[in-house]
Amino acid sequence: MRHRLALQIGPVAFRIGSAWRAPLDALAKLYAGYPAPADGLCDFTVRLEPERPWRLFLRPSVAIRGDYVLPDAAPLALAHGLLAAEMGMNLQMALGQKRHLLLHAATVEKDGRALIMTGESGAGKSTLAALLGERGWRLMGDEFALLDMASGDLLPFPRAISLKNGAIGVMEAEVGGDRFGPRLDGTPKGAIRHMRPNQEALARMSEAAKPALILFPRFGAAAAVRGVGQAEVFIRLTQASTNYVALGRRGFDALTGLVRGTPALAIDYPDAETAIGLVEDFRRELAA
């Protein structure tokens, strides 16, 4: 690889190599302030390579490769090289992570209590986590929740937040421009703009937190809250986990421990402010 970048994000060290300079320059700018891996060793490698050797210069198109490869990981235009690097990091985590139970969920923390938000794509968990991260909560991650299987704690994984479509404007109104990557239009998921978490999230990226509440948010309906039984929570979280099956009995023990020890609620919300109000209500109830 001609160009390289190493990044420590929470407990995971990545090495990203690229045949082109531009995606790594964009990535280095977005991840300004993140530490390099302390011992120089990396858990995962992401490689951005030309689809065919001659495409390095002729209509360049990025193929994502790494330690773990999905056969249908589609090539992206070089203009979307930053997105390719981000997707590559996601892919390596989703397929290769063996040390932690991985949940496709956003996590934020306040007063030592972590809130896990999970739901289908479009449920708004990323936007809610990004907003809460600017309003007194610590953002632990917007994409993956890492459950430590020995302690039952959640570990931070504060990667750049991937804002999509409407969420971009919401966060641009909330946060200064120097924390944003370039706006990427016309990606497979529409418009995407990455946002670096704030300084607190970065400074505390090695600080774990106890899970206190599991939330299943759903955007678009009138505000409503309902309890979710443990069996349903377990099923939903196995579906939200990328590595539950691979972890075998350790994953089962970790997930049943989380489900039995953590209350869970499903919320419908018509707008982000309503959801944030509900979350603050829950926090006060948990603290009482």
Add this chain to the structure above:
Amino acid sequence: MAGPAYIADPESAVRAVAVDGLTLLFHAPSGMTHIVAAPAPEILGALREGAADAAELIRRLRARFDLDDSDPGSASGAGAEAAILARLDELEAAGLVRRA
């Protein structure tokens, strides 16, 4: 014995966690997770005593539990037995019970 005999894996091979009246099972030999309701955990427990055919299984369960035979849909008054046999078939299909 009349009919086929069934057997279940020992408790050490099947991790069970009760939640909300259901039981989550992790079956180590297959690596599969199952969610079951009564009487499935009770059937597995009874079969861990040793191989048993359907009649012996029902005898063991009757010795431990007060089976409700009042299923109105069953003329013979054997509603609980019919349910147990249906669950036994499902547990075999799921790989939690096998022929001895």
